[in-house]
Amino acid sequence: MTLSDITQKIRACFAKITICVGVAILLHAGQSSSATTERVACVGTSITAGAGLDVGQSYPDQLKAMLPTTYDVRNFGVVGAAVIRHSSMPYCTTSAFRSVFAYAPTQIVIELGTNDSPTLSWNADTFATDYRWLVDTFKTIASVKTISVCTPTPVWADYHDVNEAIISGQIAPFIRAFAGSNGVRLVELHDQFLESNLADCFPDGVHPNKEGAGYIALAVYNAITTTPQVSLTPYASRQHLGGSRILDVRVSGVSSGIAGSAPLFDMRGRRLAGSAGVAWGMGIEAVEPRR
Numbered sequence: 001m002t003l004s005d006i007t008q009k010i011r012a013c014f015a016k017i018t019i020c021v022g023v024a025i026l027l028h029a030g031q032s033s034s035a036t037t038e039r040v041a042c043v044g045t046s047i048t049a050g051a052g053l054d055v056g057q058s059y060p061d062q063l064k065a066m067l068p069t070t071y072d073v074r075n076f077g078v079v080g081a082a083v084i085r086h087s088s089m090p091y092c093t094t095s096a097f098r099s100v101f102a103y104a105p106t107q108i109v110i111e112l113g114t115n116d117s118p119t120l121s122w123n124a125d126t127f128a129t130d131y132r133w134l135v136d137t138f139k140t141i142a143s144v145k146t147i148s149v150c151t152p153t154p155v156w157a158d159y160h161d162v163n164e165a166i167i168s169g170q171i172a173p174f175i176r177a178f179a180g181s182n183g184v185r186l187v188e189l190h191d192q193f194l195e196s197n198l199a200d201c202f203p204d205g206v207h208p209n210k211e212g213a214g215y216i217a218l219a220v221y222n223a224i225t226t227t228p229q230v231s232l233t234p235y236a237s238r239q240h241l242g243g244s245r246i247l248d249v250r251v252s253g254v255s256s257g258i259a260g261s262a263p264l265f266d267m268r269g270r271r272l273a274g275s276a277g278v279a280w281g282m283g284i285e286a287v288e289p290r291r
Contacts, residue, residue, distance in 0.1 A: 038071045039143070040224065041100045043091070044111030047153060047207060047216070048077030057210040062217040067225070076100050082115040084123070085130050089115065092134060104143040109187065109220055110135070111150040113171040114206065118161035124170055131174070135184060148223045151175050151190040153216070157205030168194075187223040189216060 042048050042060040050058025064073035076099060081091040091097055091112060100108070112134075116127055138147060151172040155164035172190045179186035193201075193215065201212030208216060 036070060036072045038067075038107060039103060039105045040067075040071060040073045040107045040109065041103055041105035042073060042075050042077065042109050042111070042220075043096075043100060043138075044077045044109075044150075045081050045114050046077065046079040047114065048075060048111045049079055050075070050077065050213065051079055052204075052207050053210060053213060057213055059208070059213040059216040059220065062214050063220055066217060066221050074103055074105075076103075077111075080115055081112065082121075083112050083130050083134060084116050084121065084126050085133075086126070087116065087121055090130075092137070100138070101141055104141065106143055107146050107148070107224055108138050108141075108144060109148045109150065109224065110138075111152070111187075111189075111216075113152045113167065113175065114155075114162060117152075117155075117163040117166040117171060119163055119166070120161070122163070122166055122170075124174075127171070128174060128178075131178065132182075135178075135182065146185060146224065148185040148187050148220065149175050149179050150187040150216075150220070153189045153202070153206075153208070153212075154194045155206055156199040156202045159204060159206040162206055185223050187219050189219055192219065 040060075040063070042063070048059060050061070055061075058075060058077070060073050060075040060077070064071065067073065076096040078089070078091060078094045078096045080089040081094060081096075082089055083091065085092060112131075113127075116122060135147060135149070138144060152167050155162050155167060168190065176186060176188075178184070198212060198215065201215065202208055
């Protein structure tokens with residue numbers, strides 16, 4: 001083999017190495033651009049779990065579809081789960097509870113309280129103590145940056161022993177006060193849904209249908225993100241939920257480059273901020289429902 005032949009083989013090897021390194025860099029860059037930066041753990045009852053819904057229709061599934069691809073959303077809902085630790089199904093004794101820690105979320109959304117409302121098991125002091133304990137325990141997860149707590153959705157009809165009077169009179173007020181003084185975010189489901197008369201979205205009186213789960217997802221979205229959701233337009237709400245009703249919204253700040261002009265509606269189909277629609281994007285503040 002001549003010196004020329006050896007030189008050509010060395011050059012060919014270097015060319016292959018260069019190509020491989022270039023491909024590896026491109027692949028790494030592609031992976032970095034789509035890497036998950038937020039991990040959202042949805043903790044809750046059968047309402048979170050998606051009882052009675054098809055695959056992909058639960059609120060965590062719909063929430064994941066609304067969020068950027070940098071978000072991962074996991075469903076840790078448990079049928080029958082309660083806050084009170086001496087109840088028949090304490091959330092803290094479930095495998096889902098342990099899985100939340102293994103998931104190492106950056107955000108946790110808690111939808112609990114409905115199954116604590118039956119009169120025979122209800123104790124306000126115990127609920128308050130165990131709710132604080134649960135949130136404080138989740139705060140020990142090093143990766144967690146924010147925790148959001150939901151008031152329970154209303155009970156629209158008799159369902160086993162679930163008690164709307166206790167939910168509306170004691171559980172929801174406690175959660176609101178707790179969020180205000182414990183550094184967690186509030187997701188107001190109870191009063192928002194009650195005022196918007198969403199009974200038709202809860203066929204059995206407690207569990208949401210696909211549309212109802214979509215409204216929960218929108219409410220959670222607006223609590224855990226800092227930019228307005230495109231689903232606040234009629235087009236996007238039809239795209240995500242198959243309907244034209246959306247949550248009342250107050251928009252402020254910059255929407256990360258999202259801009260446009262379209263009418264906004266609340267969940268009762270009422271146009272917000274004038275009949276001609278509003279520009280949404282940068283700097284829209286205090287958009288009020290048009291009564």
